[in-house]
Structure formats: C-alpha cells, structure tokens
Amino acid sequence: MQPPVSPAASRLGLVVAAAIAVLALVETGNALIAPSRAPKDADWEAAAREIRASFRPGDLIVAAPAWADPLMRLHLGDLVPLAVAARFDDARFGRVWEIGQRGAHAPEAARGTVALERRFGALTLRRVERPPAVIVYDFLEHWKELVLTRQQAGRPDVKCPWNGVHFQCADISFNFAELLTVEVDTAIHRGLLAQPVEKATVVMDYPAATLGRDLVVATGLHDVWQRKAGKGIVNLRVVIGGTPAAAVTVTNDSGWQLTHVDTSAYEGRVVDVRFEVTSPAPYQRHFVLAAEARR
Numbered sequence: 491m492q493p494p495v496s497p498a499a500s501r502l503g504l505v506v507a508a509a510i511a512v513l514a515l516v517e518t519g520n521a522l523i524a525p526s527r528a529p530k531d532a533d534w535e536a537a538a539r540e541i542r543a544s545f546r547p548g549d550l551i552v553a554a555p556a557w558a559d560p561l562m563r564l565h566l567g568d569l570v571p572l573a574v575a576a577r578f579d580d581a582r583f584g585r586v587w588e589i590g591q592r593g594a595h596a597p598e599a600a601r602g603t604v605a606l607e608r609r610f611g612a613l614t615l616r617r618v619e620r621p622p623a624v625i626v627y628d629f630l631e632h633w634k635e636l637v638l639t640r641q642q643a644g645r646p647d648v649k650c651p652w653n654g655v656h657f658q659c660a661d662i663s664f665n666f667a668e669l670l671t672v673e674v675d676t677a678i679h680r681g682l683l684a685q686p687v688e689k690a691t692v693v694m695d696y697p698a699a700t701l702g703r704d705l706v707v708a709t710g711l712h713d714v715w716q717r718k719a720g721k722g723i724v725n726l727r728v729v730i731g732g733t734p735a736a737a738v739t740v741t742n743d744s745g746w747q748l749t750h751v752d753t754s755a756y757e758g759r760v761v762d763v764r765f766e767v768t769s770p771a772p773y774q775r776h777f778v779l780a781a782e783a784r785r
Contacts, residue, residue: 529561529591533611538565540608540615541587545569550583554594562589576671576680578630578708578780579748584622590614626702627783629763630669630680637697638667642690662687667694672778674710675745681778683712686724686769694779699763702785705730705751707765709740712776717742722771726779729764730756740777753783 541551551570553562563570580586580598588599591613602620609615629636638650638657650659656668667684674681684692709726711717721742728736728751736751769775 529612533613534561534565534589536610537589537613537615540610541566541569541589544606544617545587546585548583549585549587550574550577550580550598551587551589552596552598554588554590554596554599555592556596558589558591572671573680576678578679578782579706581623581706581784582625584620586618588616588618590616623782624702624785625782626785627700629696629699629781629783630682632696632699633667633669633682635696635698636667636682637693637695638684639693639695640665640687640690641693665692667692670712670778672710672712672776673714674712674778676714677746679708679710679746679778679780681708681710681712681780683776683778684767686767686772686775686777688769688772690768692767694765694767696763698760699783700758700760701730701753701756701763701783703752703754703757704784705735705753705763706782706784707736707738707749707751708746708780709738709749710744710746710778711740711742712778716774716776720771720774722769722773722775724767724769724772724775724777726777727766727768729762729766731761757785 551562551566553559583598586599586602588596590596599616599618602618604616605619606617607614634652636657638659640648640650640659648659648661650657650665650667656666659665664685665687667682669680670683671678672681672683682694684694686692705728707728711724724740726738726740727734730753736749738747738749740747765779767777
C-alpha cells in the first residue's frame with residue numbers, strides 16, 4: 491500500500507503541471523505567430539531595390555542576424571563579390587548597408603552615422619556611413635614579394651622558392667605559403683596558408699613593407715574538420731625592423747582573430763616585417779595569416 495501524498499507534494503505537482511501547460515501554450519503561440527512576423531519575399535525585394543538605387547562600388551551589404559546572410563545573397567549576391575565576402579574586416583568600407591529583422595544589428599554597422607533608415611515590412615534597412623580606413627600596404631596584395639624560409643636550431647635555414655603556384659620548401663610537401671580562400675570559424679576569408687613544422691620556425695618575411703600608424707594582423711585556423719582533428723596551438727611572432735612587436739597564440743576557438751600593433755614610430759617608412767610561425771603540436775594546424783598596414 492502506497493503512503494498518502496502530502497498536501498505540499500500535491501501543490502508542487504499542480505504547479506509543475508501548470509508551468510508545463512503554460513510553456514506549451516507559449517511555444518504553440520510562437521509557432522503560430524512567428525511565420526506572420528517573418529520577412530516576406532516582397533520585403534526583401536523592396537529593400538534590394540532601395541539598395542540598388544543608391545549602391546556605390548566599395549559599399550558593404552550585411553544581414554542581421556547573421557543567419558539571414560543567405561537570404562540577403564539570394565537578392566543581392568551580385569553586389570557581394572568574393573573579395574568582399576572574404577573580407578579582412580569592415581574597416582575599409584565607408585558605407586555599410588544593413589538589412590535587419592527582429593531588432594537585430596550587424597557588428598559591421600556598429601560604427602558610424604545612420605544616413606538612411608527605412609522599413610520594408612518586417613525588414614529594417616539602414617545605411618551607416620563613416621570614414622573608411624586608409625590601407626597603405628596590404629600584405630596579401632604583395633604576397634608574392636615575401637621570402638619564405640624554415641629555420642631550425644643547429645641546421646642551415648631552408649629556402650622555399652616560388653614554384654609558379656606558391657612558395658614551396660622542396661623537402662617537406664606541406665611546408666609552403668599560398669594565398670587562398672579559406673574557412674575560419676564558419677566564415678570565408680582570404681589569407682596566407684602556412685602550416686607550422688615540428689621543431690622549426692616557418693618565417694614569412696616582407697623585406698620592404700610600407701607601414702602606417704597601425705598594423706592589423708588577422709590569424710585563424712582553416713577547415714573545420716582539421717580543427718576537430720588537431721588540438722595544438724599555433725604561435726605567431728611579429729618582428730618589425732628586427733624588433734619583436736607582437737605575439738599571438740591561435741587555438742581551435744580563436745576564430746578570425748585581429749591583433750593591432752602600434753606602428754606610429756614607423757609611419758611612412760619602408761621596413762622589414764617578419765611573421766614567425768611555430769607550434770608545439772603542428773598536426774593538422776592549417777594556419778592562416780593576413781595583415782594590413784593602415785594610416
């Protein structure tokens with residue numbers, strides 16, 4: 491014979507049952523209401539027409555939340571070429587078109603003055619304007635000017651010459667540097683892929699880089715499957731004019747990481763800039779680097 495249920499336990503059971511019923515009603519309501527709140531094709535088409543009427547080459551178009559990006563590209567993908575989609579960051583864009591829904595905003599549109607704001611059904615279109623960054627030296631544009639070597643204690647430096655496709659060290663097939671479109675943190679970027687080598691330093695040297703007041707270095711690890719397979723960190727040391735200027739550690743969780751180096755002391759000068767890559771566990775570490783010198 492089961493013991494009788496206490497009044498307190500009975501009340502608790504009723505409260506739990508009521509809470510479950512309320513939650514079910516809320517979820518059912520959301521399921522019924524959400525479709526009516528979602529942007530319609532006509533909303534996207536109207537917003538796209540507004541953008542196309544005033545779009546200028548060099549403008550950036552973004553969607554908020556980020557998961558709406560494929561819908562934005564469906565209507566405006568021809569205005570988002572690969573160079574823009576795989577951008578370093580948003581600093582060089584003076585005008586940003588943001589198509590938002592449900593009150594969301596894109597980080598690319600967080601800076602500047604709102605020059606235009608219009609509603610198109612469930613969508614809010616904003617154009618944000620700000621002074622664009624002035625790029626004095628894009629290391630990716632000058633990537634064929636770099637000198638690639640591999641250094642190891644007690645051994646002569648290994649030279650890695652240009653072979654018509656990339657810079658390649660002849661003795662190790664994966665020891666190369668090449669400009670590629672890569673995946674970092676589920677987004678595409680353009681960067682130099684240079685995998686680290688066990689017990690060695692991979693050096694990408696730009697002997698004649700023009701610097702401004704700010705050197706911005708982007709780092710990350712390419713390929714989600716390789717990030718799952720490998721666990722080792724990658725270390726980057728930035729050396730300017732023979733002086734260590736910055737150190738960055740990259741992990742599976744770093745994403746597309748930006749590091750700013752104050753180079754005001756070198757502004758307007760042509761100097762040697764070296765990127766030194768090492769890893770204590772280089773297995774499946776598809777390291778990617780990009781950099782810009784800004785005024």
